[in-house]
Amino acid sequence: MLEVTGATVRFGADAALRDVDFRLFPGEVHSLMGENGAGKSTLIKAITGALALDEGVLVLAGETVTFRDPHAAQAAGIGTVYQEIELLPNLSVAENICLGREPRRGGVISARAMNTRAHEILLDLGLDLDPASTLGTHSLAVQQLVAIARAISADVRVLVLDEPTSSLDLDEVAELFRIIRELKTRGVAILFVSHFLDQVYEICDRVTVLRDGELVGEYLTRELLRIDLVQKMLGRGASELKSRDRLADDEPDAAVVLRARGVSSARGITEADVDLGEGEVLGVAGLLGSGRTSLARALTGVNRLESGVIRIESRPVRLDSPRRAMSLGVVYSSEDRRRDGIVAELSVLDNITLALQSERGVLRQIPAARRRELAASWVEALDIRPPDLDRPAGTLSGGNQQKVLLARLLALSPRVLVLDEPTRGIDVGAKVEIQNLVGELADNGMSVVFISAELEEVLRVGDRVAVVRDGRVVRIAAAVELTADSLLALVAQPDEDEE
Amino acid sequence: MTAVYKHRLFWPIVSLLTLIAINAIARPQFITITMRDGELYGALITILRDSAPLMLVALGMTIVIATRGIDLSVGAIMAVSGAVALTIIDGSGDPDALATVLIAVLVAVLVALILGMWNGFLVTVLGIQPIVATLVLMLAGRGAALLITGGKITTVNSAPFKWMSSGYMVALPVAFFIAVAAIIVIGVIERRTALGVLTEAVGINPEASRLAGVRSRGIIWGAYMVSGALAGVAGLIYASRTSAADANNAGVFIELYAILAVVLGGTSLNGGKFSIAGTVVGVFIIQTLDSTVLFLGIPSAQSPVFFGFVVAVVVVLQSPRMRSGLANLSGRLRPRGAGVQDREKAEVA
């Protein structure tokens, strides 16, 4: 039905997608798998007309096509349901389904005809909903189904579902799957993207795996073991690492610096228990959406706790803001450098000294010479390139931006450093440098939480490894006791060896 | 050379110098400055003197805009401050007493500061969009000023008060010194403390700033307070010039001119990087333009047409479409809309 060959998309010098092939058959549910930055969303955008391919061809039902915009893709029969529901909460359900092709008589919209038609489409999906009600009054799950109703109300040949289940509960997912199967029998080709492996295995016939913008392969779901799938997604790349002495216990033997008990936050982490010893690196392994980021944010005052206690050196503390956490020596570096990290238009100098300055307060400005000296020493220590303090930080490469962020946090001389995917999307050299740096910091007594999607990296860097799955910390073990395979099994497999 | 050309203040300063040059050629007396009784006179001196209220308001506006905000209420705050001061002077037994005037000035600025605090409260605590939040005071402020003066235009005859706008110190107008003092104070506070950088950080990326531990609420709130207080001082100078508290006409449209001055000075309305020097140049451009329009024999009432076009041209030149268009002209030819697509791509990455 749909075939993409040699797809390449570049953003400046970096390619987000390199020479990827992808095919979709009618009456088939096909899953696209990959971690952050693997190129999933880029490929979807190329298919749905939101992005143009720099190289490669798109063939729909035997015809080569190029889509000028999403609307052109829709007109060609490619319906899309986005992860962020792209509907209008202020309008009625019927309008959300029909708008743009609503029944009109002499230019006047017939609300009755529109409601009737919408109701029919909804009933078709097994949804008895008042079509005149305002969309925003319904739950996200219903809105998601309305989005599907809109996508299939036109003559749809390909349906793209981008993480449609992330806001649904189990029953709602079952309902969605019933609809997907129904559409499948009608011969619709369905592209289903989800980071929930269970769902992929339940509904999909075929899987295409991407990693770092490249195609890993296409497989039949029933022939591919779950563990192999995860391995293909995460990949294995060997790189050098300075050896350091590591602890071999399940429990930290040094003094516990940070102790979290029963920590839950509104977004994504439930009842987590974590201990962090002095001079220890705790690796955190988990798939995208497992709760690994929520855990980091809960520990650092970014997201508020719903329940649970965090103690720092056995004193219970309330981390109600990043600022408060910082004053207690707990700092966080976000997985999303561009959005939550770098202040792009400010200079490297200002970015490095930002946190230190705000901790000192507005009035006690660090003297200019001291600031420059401080920033220069970090630029040198972390080998930030180009070593130009006055350059806007946004113009640096990803790896160097990450180093600037690290410098900003390290300038505070923190006791606990929480790094959320610090090595994502940066080149191998910078990656190794950051891994080594984390080791050195720990050797000097700093406690580090190191989150990564790469299991090998977690194993190499961490003294102990915490495995996060479905919003829970399911296992904490010494890194030396784990192998890449056993960790893979822990990360991938649901509902086994739960305590 | 290219460094000079690329400097942020290059175009504002060139525009200002061009304007002055055109005026000087058209009427040489424009740049002549005469000394009478130890006091300087001339068109340029008048510009320095008359620009003081706008300068004060525009300085405050610069800080507010740097935080991604806007303050529409400055004109109304000017009216209130003038009304407060004149009512106090009018009500006292001795309008010429220095103490009376000092108290009036202090109370008026304090009231203006509180009004700024109110704006900051709406924006930071209640989370209301700045345009809307300051619109409330823009509407209600003049009403309040009218109530303070009892619905009439209060006039006073107070020499010390009058001195603020028409007095001279060291051969230059006092109003000019007030403006210079404000520029220096703001410049020092923003650039000699960390406030400037932290303000820019909040304006550019609020979430990253929060994660870096920046007290963004306090910084934004402070910006509105500064803007309010400066508008208060501006209101005093305005009231002093006319010796009257005219709630309906004090500072009408000044918020618009102030925003224009900030934009002309190269500070983006999207917040972030700001330039005090740029705003100063922007204010002088506006004041000189105003003087030019007057000189051309065009009634000052008609000058808004010019400002309308200036606003339009400036914002169009600053718009992303225009920039990518210019980049296309100087760079290789690219398909139409490529610039837009690049932006979308950048968002994906």
Add this chain to the structure above:
Amino acid sequence: MAAMTTTTARAGGRADRASSRVQTFLSRHGGMMPTFAAALILVLLFIGAEAFLRGDFIKPLTISNLLINNAYLLVLAVGMTFVILTGGIDLSVGSVMAFTGMLGAKLLADGLPVAIAIPAMLLGGAAIGLFIGILVQYFGVQPFIASLAGLFLGRGLAFIVSLNSIKVEDPAVLWLQSTRWKLGDWVVTPTGIIALATVAIAAFVLHLTRFGRTIYAIGGSEQSARLMGLKVGRAKVGAYVISGTCAGLAGLLLTAYANSSYPRNGIGTELDAIAAVVIGGTLLTGGRGYVLGSMIGVFVYGTIKTIINFMGAEQAWMQIIVGALLLLFIVVQRAIVARAEGRR
């Protein structure tokens, strides 16, 4: 909470049906709540004025005058509603009204017929609206700033037409205001009819045409609207053109009302129009609101003004009360939006 549940359970079938009907209503028309609140405030104002002024307020004449005296503001508010529904704002309407009023008066004074003068007024308003719309849509200028340029432009042009007020003696224009059609004690002028017709046409366009629904869609989420294949650019520019045209029409009504045109007319009127729209329940963030609400907002505004006149109180109270009402509605809206975000 538990007690409530049992009560509901015991109340049985009829109550259930009634409550489900309430639920249906809420789910369909929940967005009208702020407008109902405005209507409630209007009623309370009426009752309060009636009690305070010892039965001298609720008379057909007073209420008729509410429409007649505020016809121009009503037309401005209708245009403003279109713009605010898209999530924008139009600061230019007051000065555009002044400009078109001056333009029309000048053309008539120069001896041109009404058939040319009135279309020229409407076109003049539409042109400035188009100018603002293009800046907003095609150059990515913030609506606030773009309409600010329009404000300057309109005001300056008004003074360019003439620095002084121009008297209007054309019988057709005077007829608009001087004619009084009576039905019992109720009175209406052609200007009032024009204002009401504007409201009716706007309501029709906003609710029953694709253009109107696109306006709402843009306010809901511009990106979604675009993904749905709606003609976003056209509708957005259209909203500003409509607002400009309405300002042109308001210029005509104001000229007819005052028998003359003055270049300083309508300074700050854009704020009154915005306040009326917001008080009428339209969200400043766009996507929610009704043109009928704006009408109620204008009547609330007019009633406050009338009451202040009746009481002989300071006009200044007008600005303060409108400012306070605006604040009230904004805070309420903020709460609504915060709740909606919380649910997401």
